[in-house]
Amino acid sequence: MSSNTIKIRAKLSDDVTTVKALITHPMETGARKDKDGQVIPAHFIQEVTCESGGKTLLTAYWSGGVSKNPYLSFKFAGGNKGDSLKLSWKDNKGESASEEATID
Amino acid sequence: METDVKRRILLKGSMAAGALGVAVAAGLLTPTRVIAAWPDKAFAAKAMPDMLLELMGGENPEESADIKIKAPDIAENGAVVPVTISTTIAGAQSIAVIAMNNPAPLVASYDLGEGVEGFVSTRIKMGKSGDVVAVVKADGKLYSAKKGVKVTIGGCGG
Numbered sequence: 001m002s003s004n005t006i007k008i009r010a011k012l013s014d015d016v017t018t019v020k021a022l023i024t025h026p027m028e029t030g031a032r033k034d035k036d037g038q039v040i041p042a043h044f045i046q047e048v049t050c051e052s053g054g055k056t057l058l059t060a061y062w063s064g065g066v067s068k069n070p071y072l073s074f075k076f077a078g079g080n081k082g083d084s085l086k087l088s089w090k091d092n093k094g095e096s097a098s099e100e101a102t103i104d
Numbered sequence: 105m106e107t108d109v110k111r112r113i114l115l116k117g118s119m120a121a122g123a124l125g126v127a128v129a130a131g132l133l134t135p136t137r138v139i140a141a142w143p144d145k146a147f148a149a150k151a152m153p154d155m156l157l158e159l160m161g162g163e164n165p166e167e168s169a170d171i172k173i174k175a176p177d178i179a180e181n182g183a184v185v186p187v188t189i190s191t192t193i194a195g196a197q198s199i200a201v202i203a204m205n206n207p208a209p210l211v212a213s214y215d216l217g218e219g220v221e222g223f224v225s226t227r228i229k230m231g232k233s234g235d236v237v238a239v240v241k242a243d244g245k246l247y248s249a250k251k252g253v254k255v256t257i258g259g260c261g262g
Contacts, residue, residue, distance in 0.1 A: 029229075058216060060226075063212070066227070067183060067227040075223045076217075
């Protein structure tokens with residue numbers, strides 16, 4: 001998968017960096033059926049990690065209960081303008097993607 | 105001779121596992137960091153105590169006013185319910201988001217690294233009306249809060 005599945009923004013304000021990310025993903029639970037009554041196979045992101053400067057800031061474990069095209073936001077202290085951040089995801093089919101952003 | 109070699113390998117393996125176990129017991133490494141895998145049993149659990157035991161190593165969270173859940177009172181579309189959890193509990197290590205009436209109640213679990221604030225925001229699916237529960241693990245103890253969300257159109261159907 002190409003990395004354009006992720007949009008990430010990190011903004012520093014009052015010594016706290018707020019990270020906001022949007023990921024394009026179907027997030028299928030595996031419990032839904034299509035028009036013909038066929039089960040739509042589960043396809044969802046299981047793990048999202050965000051790291052900066054070799055440190056893991058956040059690890060998220062998700063089920064198919066997270067909405068389609070997931071949104072994620074979190075905050076951390078100690079970031080500096082220009083620092084780079086990397087967000088990666090892995091899904092239950094073994095697909096993955098990552099994207100980098102700099103704090104502004 | 106050959107069995108001897110195998111035995112030695114086996115012994116080495118079990119010793120390494122033993123050392124790891126000691127590190128876990130000593131609290132040097134949390135199980136989630138050692139295994140670093142998707143907690144399938146917690147996601148499959150229907151009952152809160154089972155889920156929390158798998159996920160956070162405790163069963164009975166203490167209700168806390170220091171956890172805030174921001175979610176709509178009425179969600180018109182259960183497929184997209186914005187939920188923001190924030191907590192002022194010092195040393196928050198992880199935050200779990202649970203939709204009590206979903207077929208798979210555990211929706212998301214977040215491990216917070218050093219310097220990360222007790223704050224996460226996500227959009228979740230809710231099959232029907234019910235409580236959204238947030239569980240925060242801090243300093244080895246569990247705390248929780250809940251908020252009722254009325255769902256007009258369920259988010260798990262076709």
